[in-house]
Amino acid sequence: MTKKGLILAASLLCLQVGGMALGGCRHIMPFSEDVATSGTVSEADSVSSGVRIPFKSRPRDSGEDDDIARADTDKLSDNESPDNEAIPASVSEDDADDQGNETLRQARRLAAMYDYDQAIALLQERADDPRYAEAIAQIGEARDSCVSWGPEQVTHVFYHTLIKDTALAFDGDEDTAGYDQVMTTISEFNAITQSMYEKGFVMVSLEDLAAKDAAGNMVPGEIRLPPDKKPFVLSQDDVSYYHYMDGDGMASRLVVDENGQVKAEYIEADGSVSVGDFDMVPLIDTFVEEHPDFSYRGAKGIIALTGYEGVLGYRTDGVYKTRQELDELQQVYLNEHPDFNWDEEVARATETATAMRENGWAFASHTWGHINVGESSLERLKTDTEKWLTYVAPIIGGTDKIIFAFGADLSGAEGYSGEKFDYLKSQGFDYYCNVDSSQYWVQLAPNYLRMGRRNLDGYRMYYNPELVVDLFDAKAVFDPSRPTPVPEMS
Numbered sequence: 001m002t003k004k005g006l007i008l009a010a011s012l013l014c015l016q017v018g019g020m021a022l023g024g025c026r027h028i029m030p031f032s033e034d035v036a037t038s039g040t041v042s043e044a045d046s047v048s049s050g051v052r053i054p055f056k057s058r059p060r061d062s063g064e065d066d067d068i069a070r071a072d073t074d075k076l077s078d079n080e081s082p083d084n085e086a087i088p089a090s091v092s093e094d095d096a097d098d099q100g101n102e103t104l105r106q107a108r109r110l111a112a113m114y115d116y117d118q119a120i121a122l123l124q125e126r127a128d129d130p131r132y133a134e135a136i137a138q139i140g141e142a143r144d145s146c147v148s149w150g151p152e153q154v155t156h157v158f159y160h161t162l163i164k165d166t167a168l169a170f171d172g173d174e175d176t177a178g179y180d181q182v183m184t185t186i187s188e189f190n191a192i193t194q195s196m197y198e199k200g201f202v203m204v205s206l207e208d209l210a211a212k213d214a215a216g217n218m219v220p221g222e223i224r225l226p227p228d229k230k231p232f233v234l235s236q237d238d239v240s241y242y243h244y245m246d247g248d249g250m251a252s253r254l255v256v257d258e259n260g261q262v263k264a265e266y267i268e269a270d271g272s273v274s275v276g277d278f279d280m281v282p283l284i285d286t287f288v289e290e291h292p293d294f295s296y297r298g299a300k301g302i303i304a305l306t307g308y309e310g311v312l313g314y315r316t317d318g319v320y321k322t323r324q325e326l327d328e329l330q331q332v333y334l335n336e337h338p339d340f341n342w343d344e345e346v347a348r349a350t351e352t353a354t355a356m357r358e359n360g361w362a363f364a365s366h367t368w369g370h371i372n373v374g375e376s377s378l379e380r381l382k383t384d385t386e387k388w389l390t391y392v393a394p395i396i397g398g399t400d401k402i403i404f405a406f407g408a409d410l411s412g413a414e415g416y417s418g419e420k421f422d423y424l425k426s427q428g429f430d431y432y433c434n435v436d437s438s439q440y441w442v443q444l445a446p447n448y449l450r451m452g453r454r455n456l457d458g459y460r461m462y463y464n465p466e467l468v469v470d471l472f473d474a475k476a477v478f479d480p481s482r483p484t485p486v487p488e489m490s
Helices: 093-098 102-112 116-126 130-144 176-182 186-198 280-290 318-322 328-336 342-358 378-391 419-426 458-463
Strands: 015-017 020-022 147-149 155-159 201-203 210-212 218-220 223-225 230-237 253-256 262-267 273-276 302-305 362-365 401-403 431-433 442-445 448-451
Touching: 102 116, 102 130, 116 130, 176 458, 186 280, 218 442, 223 230, 230 280, 253 342, 262 280, 262 342, 302 401, 318 328, 318 342, 318 378, 342 362, 378 419
Parallel strands: 155 230, 201 230, 230 302, 302 362, 362 401, 401 431, 431 448
Antiparallel strands: 015 020, 147 223, 210 218, 253 262, 262 273, 442 448
8 A cells, every 4th residue: 555645744954044043843944734933043042052953744633744763773883881980890790790799790880870879878788898898989989080060061862763674764665755864774873872982972861951859940950970971861753653664664663572671573574573673772772781881870761752653663542442533554554453452552562661661761742643832722732732641641651751743842942931831831741852953952940941952864964964073973874775865855
């Protein structure tokens, strides 16, 4: 069945004009039928001026199409972690193994992930042991040598679903251009991750940047890292594995394997199912297992979810249960799965989300129908949010984060106010993210944290490699199987 007319509604780009930022819901370059409000942001209005980049996907109730993704299949580099000064030599893996000392092994990992106080607390129970005393002293010394980072010094990068099989994603059909523009292959993702690791980047959470105090006010956090390290936030949009992506070389869903680890399922050409590191979540989990110093106290990334076709590859929206008001692709899916059980689907999605949370991952709303909050009426925003809170929030355990679809926003660089913000705040959202090509864009107010994100995809690497030089060499990372020239945004 052709996907024409059902897929790739709007991949939206960012531009920088004479140092003036054009961004988010303030100035979006429309693609297909998407049109955004306009405005400009001056450097004085933001921590760092930049370009907000809305991304393709359809608002569910407008008849437009969904977001895209990226990937290839190479595994992340198996290079061993360099010696970390934060890990005392006396607390080596071999030493812990040889003596059967699980406490030392746990302390080593805590110290490697910069959780020095927890590592010391763990060792205090046997501080009379010379080895423990030495480890405590060395960990304390490493802790005291750390430097502080404020929220305004933290960059935020994001991806969509990764492309495993480039031959299928870039097969010349009507979806190829969109995939080429706004997605990343697995080989590119792995190379970017390795580069960022070698440059000293460390994943942190939004809560590390700022959190509520006892009075309920958002206050800046303090991230403390060794002098050669620097923090960043990671996120991934639209991890729903939409129907339109079937057969295009991307994973089909996330699952909990027999070892309790979250992996990605991939449907091979012959219909068989492979399970492995075929998308960002399992790739990062594996990388952190091998390189614990890539994560600050266990932090991983933020997964931004819509809801209209379910979450994490599970068809959990209410229409799959009622079988009413189905669109064409949803109807085809149910026809092809006559034994579909909605309750079981929700249970498996919940199991997967729980395993992810327990392993350091966080979740955010991406709006239920991938709507543009800047253009939407308050009534539409309320209806959409209610659906997200009904069908997504219970599965992921709730969230206080929203990552806006299309890279849109509620306002320009001025602080948030107005009925839309008041409504979202009343629904428990404290962290708000748009898209911005700046290295840093952070706004902290007493009642919210707002942060810009940088897209790392085909369009950015091909047309603006200078905007990612702090992270990686775009020429070295660029997947040779990617069609060039990458199509310009229309």
